[in-house]
Amino acid sequence: MTIELADVSVTSPGRNFVTLKIVTSDGVVGWGDATLNGRELSVASYLRDHVASTLIGRDEDRIEDTWQYLYRGPYWRRGPVTMAAIAAVDMALWDIKAKKAGVPLYQLLGGASRDGIRAYCHASGTDYAALRDAITGYVEQGFTAVRVQTGVPGLGQIYGVASNAPGARYDYEPAKRAADGGAATAPVEEVWDTAKYRAHMPGVFESIRHDFGAELRILHDGHHRLSPIEAAGFAKDIEPYRLFWLEDCTPGEDQSALRLVRQHSTTPLAIGEVFNTVYDYQTLITERLIDFVRSAVTHTGGITAMRKLLDFAAIYGIRSGIHGPTDISPVGMAAALHLDLAIHNFGIQEYMPHSATTLDVFRTSYTFDRGFLHPGETPGLGVELDEEAAASFAYTAAYLPVNRLTDGTVHDW
Secondary structure, three states, rough: OOEEEEEEEEEEOOOEEEEEEEEEEEOOOOEEOOOOOOOOHHHHHHHHHHHHHHHHOOOOHHHHHHHHHHOOOOOOOOOOOHHHHHHHHHHHHHHHHHHHHOEHHHOOOOOOOOOOEEEEEEEEOOOOOHHHHHHHHHHHHHHEEEEEEEEEOOOOOOOOOOOOOHHHHOOOOOOOOOOOOOOOOOOOOOEEEEEHHHHHHHHHHHHHHHHOOOOOOOEEEEEOOOOOHHHHHHHHOOHHHHEEEEEEEOOOOOOOOHHHHHHHHHOOOEOOOOOOHHHHHHHHHOOOOOOOEEEOHOOOOHHHHHHHHHHHHHHOOOOOOOOOOOOOOOHHHHHHHHHHHOOOOOOOOEOOOOHHHHHEEEEEOOOOOOOOEEEOOOOOEEEEOHHHHHHHOOOOEOOOOOOEOOOOOEOOO
């Protein structure tokens, strides 16, 4: 058999998603996620204009060869657009291979290494009372791990914090459309003050420990906003509250910067959601400067590349924490879950439930029960795109925010 069709769908059931469809000459369909939040059309164009035609006639079973062809062949390597496009092709080919074998994908990755996949949720509030209510709601659902983000006194809207409106803790989406729901023309701008943040957050963690005890796994995302020395001090300040991890405490492009944080603190570190290849992690892994790999399967070259990255991390005792917000489509989430179930060095899986509207378009077989996920037993990835439903949701431009310091300097968001 060979690849007969490669087609790209851009749909917006609540938010924008880019999905690749590959069809073989005997009619087997595979799906891949190519969503890049706020830059979706760049990946759609890459796939439509530069990749799709090169796939026609290729043997769909030669997944590794196709991966290398798409990575090495164009000469211009790496980067989020390229790696998301490669990931979509890779996922779709693995979906096809597992469907042809009649098994869920994880069986082709070595079978299950665990019975379920521990998930963490996103709890937030503009103040501690709202945050406490959100955490309580998630604990009641069975979550044993919660990422916590809260408003900072003296600042307005900041990353990771939903409004206090009923149900808002479940549907936080940072990519903003226009006020009337139409296409955005520019990002909103938020204001940041590191000193206020550092003064406020330790007390939040202390209150969480007091209210929820020692067993709740607490995660927190610094979202790249601290300098290395600020991150080192912050990680040391919060040691008494025993976080499960501190994520993206400082920009990771300079891998050596994490040495400073590691020298001053034993707080576990997670990093990598903006990374795209194993090379972004090389120093971090070999020097054991992090504890968790945070890349998304969608943005890191797919299942083939992510499995190699996680096997590399395993040699150094570093575990997975695969990126899984709602800007990863259900197809990308399913790919993550199959890897989570199969690998030995699994750590935890980020989980933001998609909206009912999204799930009307993407039909899934994965399940959540009392804090644990499972990809299901449907052959392949276990997700199918309803193309007719998808066609009714037109792409609508949305942008992630831009951040500025209080003096107006552009800062990491």
